Amino acid sequence: MEDDFFNLMKCYTDDESYAKTCWAALKLKYSAASRHYHNLEHLAYMFRCLATVKSEVKNLDAMLFAIYYHDSIYSTTRSDNEHQSALYFKKMISKTSFEAITEVMDLIEATKEHLLSDDNDTNILLDLDLAVLGxxxxxxxxxxxxxxxxxxxxPDFMYRKGRKKVLMNMLNLEAIYKTDFFKAQFETTAIKNLKAELKNL
Structure with a gap:
């Protein structure tokens, strides 16, 4: 994953030192002790899933950057993680020649509500982010x-209340997954998993 990040950055900057700085900063964020799920393994899992649908992605580099940075800012006490992650991406990538900054920011921001989009790349990213549910x-x-x-x-009583709301919101979606591939692969199992967790809370 580290080598893939460097190869991606090489397309947009000749400054190898800066690419290393960007990766070191990302690795530090995703390796924080408080991150038990939103960590480097989560990214690795998304990249493994991406391999199965890569041919359907319109702007692959934008997708790759979105995956790397979509949880770069993450705190359970704030509600603007996605927006702050998008801003952090913009800050770091603005020093390169990469032009589709707004596109990546939009992709990252979309992971907040997980709503069906007219943009297929957005739908793919959302499905990658939730693939674990299935x-x-x-x-x-x-x-x-x-x-x-x-x-x-x-405390447990507060967590259960909040978690139930999250699970119900996902179950109330017309479909958890937006793309045909992920619907066929994960939808049925995801619904069963969500209902089982909800029952056990």
Missing amino acids: EKPDNYLTYAKAIRKEYYIY
């Missing part, structure tokens, strides 16, 4: 436990 029950349970750890500052 994993086998044991893997989903690992994910759910990791999310709980990230919200460790909240």
Whole structure:
């Protein structure tokens, strides 16, 4: 993943030192002790899923940057993580020749509400971000436990209330996944996983 980041940056800057600075900063953020789920493994998982639909992506470099930076700013006590992540991306990438900055910022911002978009790349990113919901029950349970750890500052009664709202919002969507591939691959299992967690809260 690190080498892939450097190869991506090389397309837009000859400053190898700056590329290393960008990666070091990203790695530090995603490796914070408080990140039990929104970490480098989450990114690696998204990249593995991306490999299956890469041919459908219109702007691959924008997608790659969006994945790297979409959770660069993450705190369970704030509600503007996506916006701040987009701004952080803009700050770091503005020193390169990459031009589709607004496109990437829009992709990152879209991960807040996870609404169906007219832009297929946006829908693909949203599906990559939620692909874990459709994993086998044991893997989903690992994910759910990791999310709980990230919200460790909240007592159980507060966490359960907030988590139930999140789960219900996802279950009330017309579809959890936006693209045909992810719907076919994950939708049925994701619904079962979400309902099982909701029942056990």
